[in-house]
Amino acid sequence: MRSSVNGHGSDAVGGGARPRARRAFSKGAPAARPPAPAGLFARGLTRSFAGRVVLCGADLEVRPGTLAVLEGVNGAGKTTMLRIFATLLRPDDGEASVDGCDVVRDGARVRERIGVAFVNERSLYWRLSGRENLRLFARTRGLSRRAARAQVDALLEELDLGEIATKWVADLSAGQRQRLIIARAGLGEPSCMLIDEPLRGLDDAGIETMLSFLSAQARRGAAVLVVAPKLDELRAHGDVLHRLRDGRVQPWSEDAAAGEYRSMRSDLDERPDVEPPHEVPLGAAR
Amino acid sequence: MTRAFEIVRIFALKDLRVALTYRLSFALGLVSAFFSMLSFFFISRVVGHSATVGTPANYFRFVVVGVATANILRAAVVAASNNARDDQVQGTLEILGTQPISPIALALGWSALPVIEAILEGVLMLALAVPLGFTGVHPDWASVLLVLVISTAVFLSIGFIGAAFVLTIQQGAGITGLALGVMALTGGTLFPTSVLPQSLHVLTIVSPLTYTLRSMRGAMLAGESPIHLLSGDLGVVLIYAVISIAIASAALSASFRFARARGRLARF
Numbered sequence: 194m195r196s197s198v199n200g201h202g203s204d205a206v207g208g209g210a211r212p213r214a215r216r217a218f219s220k221g222a223p224a225a226r227p228p229a230p231a232g233l234f235a236r237g238l239t240r241s242f243a244g245r246v247v248l249c250g251a252d253l254e255v256r257p258g259t260l261a262v263l264e265g266v267n268g269a270g271k272t273t274m275l276r277i278f279a280t281l282l283r284p285d286d287g288e289a290s291v292d293g294c295d296v297v298r299d300g301a302r303v304r305e306r307i308g309v310a311f312v313n314e315r316s317l318y319w320r321l322s323g324r325e326n327l328r329l330f331a332r333t334r335g336l337s338r339r340a341a342r343a344q345v346d347a348l349l350e351e352l353d354l355g356e357i358a359t360k361w362v363a364d365l366s367a368g369q370r371q372r373l374i375i376a377r378a379g380l381g382e383p384s385c386m387l388i389d390e391p392l393r394g395l396d397d398a399g400i401e402t403m404l405s406f407l408s409a410q411a412r413r414g415a416a417v418l419v420v421a422p423k424l425d426e427l428r429a430h431g432d433v434l435h436r437l438r439d440g441r442v443q444p445w446s447e448d449a450a451a452g453e454y455r456s457m458r459s460d461l462d463e464r465p466d467v468e469p470p471h472e473v474p475l476g477a478a479r
Numbered sequence: 480m481t482r483a484f485e486i487v488r489i490f491a492l493k494d495l496r497v498a499l500t501y502r503l504s505f506a507l508g509l510v511s512a513f514f515s516m517l518s519f520f521f522i523s524r525v526v527g528h529s530a531t532v533g534t535p536a537n538y539f540r541f542v543v544v545g546v547a548t549a550n551i552l553r554a555a556v557v558a559a560s561n562n563a564r565d566d567q568v569q570g571t572l573e574i575l576g577t578q579p580i581s582p583i584a585l586a587l588g589w590s591a592l593p594v595i596e597a598i599l600e601g602v603l604m605l606a607l608a609v610p611l612g613f614t615g616v617h618p619d620w621a622s623v624l625l626v627l628v629i630s631t632a633v634f635l636s637i638g639f640i641g642a643a644f645v646l647t648i649q650q651g652a653g654i655t656g657l658a659l660g661v662m663a664l665t666g667g668t669l670f671p672t673s674v675l676p677q678s679l680h681v682l683t684i685v686s687p688l689t690y691t692l693r694s695m696r697g698a699m700l701a702g703e704s705p706i707h708l709l710s711g712d713l714g715v716v717l718i719y720a721v722i723s724i725a726i727a728s729a730a731l732s733a734s735f736r737f738a739r740a741r742g743r744l745a746r747f
Binding site for chain 1: 482485486489493496497500569570571573574575576577578579580581739740741742744745
């Protein structure tokens with residue numbers, strides 16, 4: 194079941210100018226095109242902001258039952274890609290779909306299928322408890338009162354939030370809020386999950402709980418896309434590893450990471466005034 | 480439709496839970512309603528002897544119905560844009576944008592509790608007004624309800640257009656404030672529109688508040704029947720409702736599309 198992705202960029206857009214009137218989502222798209230596969234699918238995804246190209250023909254596929262990790266430096270376009278899948282941002286060009294539903298033409302159906310977690314602790318209602326927040330969003334996802342209660346309790350348990358579930362979100366720690374946000378993404382057992390930096394602000398126990406939760410979501414059949422600036426602990430848990438460089442998705446490999454590390458060292462060796470990094474990136478020293 | 484009502488209920492309950500964490504503010508609202516009534520009572524003793532309004536009792540009844548109704552409609556106008564702005568600034572709007580909720584259902588959810596609160600405050604105002612002289616009225620409650628439903632639809636729609644501005648340009652208070660200001664002056668809440676100069680009469684004619692207040696006073700003070708009202712002022716309000724609901728629905732959907740296309744749901 195676990196399978197993978199390609200990771201090759203297309204040449205949909207050249208140059209830095211934002212393409213105008215090149216939307217691939219017009220209603221007159223060719224009828225002969227094969228249906229998009231289940232899970233998350235993007236082809237030739239391009240998006241720029243104020244003339245700066247962030248995504249440049251990015252391709253990605255995350256199949257059901259897969260935990261895919263997309264690594265990239267700050268500003269590489271990881272969150273932009275998540276936001277396009279979440280119907281919060283329209284691409285300039287290319288196509289993206291969730292379970293075969295186009296993110297632009299079929300936004301309402303896409304939203305029924307996704308669970309989203311961004312790094313934004315303000316996305317919770319701070320004067321409600323953790324449990325009240327989750328129940329609210331469970332109901333907005335269309336769960337019955339009974340199903341919402343059962344699922345919220347299970348998620349709180351799974352993410353080790355049971356003890357603080359009755360506290361106001363305002364009184365929780367950053368790590369607890371982070372777990373609550375990820376728990377919310379699991380409400381309604383969405384077929385696709387879009388998770389932004391899930392390990393940020395978590396302690397060791399929290400990281401272990403989170404990784405176990407994300408793996409469990411993939412095991413139940415969800416296509417899970419996690420984005421993060423560094424692979425860290427995600428490396429061992431991801432079924433598929435990608436990197437986002439120069440606006441395109443590439444397969445992550447130790448060789449590439451080691452090459453980048455060597456290049457960084459070499460640059461620093463030529464500058465004796467700069468302290469070289471002590472921390473060896475994962476995979477580079479192996 | 481059932482799903483929309485469910486969303487409205489969910490958001491009303493959420494807002495109620497949050498409102499109950501500010502108990503003092505809720506209590507102060509009730510106290511201020513009492514003082515408002517007292518103020519209007521004393522004002523009625525001063526202005527009530529004019530030829531325009533007749534007796535103090537006439538003016539008191541006139542202004543109580545006007546203020547109670549206008550407060551409900553004011554809540555309907557500002558609720559959606561205020562709550563949309565709150566969600567925008569708090570950071571919850573973006574995650575709401577990923578939920579399977581229609582824009583109209585969300586806007587109704589934003590508006591539900593403030594409108595219910597305003598209706599309860601209106602009932603409280605009437606109750607407080609009775610010992611001060613709000614007597615001798617013969618309300619037709621079916622008419623009152625009908626006026627409330629139709630006029631609330633109109634003013635909610637104006638509020639939804641304000642919310643559409645919030646989603647598009649992160650500002651909506653100016654639009655709703657302008658609409659409320661013009662309507663407060665020309666709608667006949669505190670004084671009869673007949674005292675306005677001729678140059679302002681055109682605003683009186685186009686303001687839905689004028690017809691709403693005339694209908695509500697007819698239903699509340701004179702006990703006019705629904706049929707009678709619908710054949711007159713309430714019929715005009717109904718036409719406003721049909722047009723404004725269509726415009727508001729289109730504006731709200733377009734504003735969500737606009738914000739999604741540019742990734743602006745999180746921007747404030």
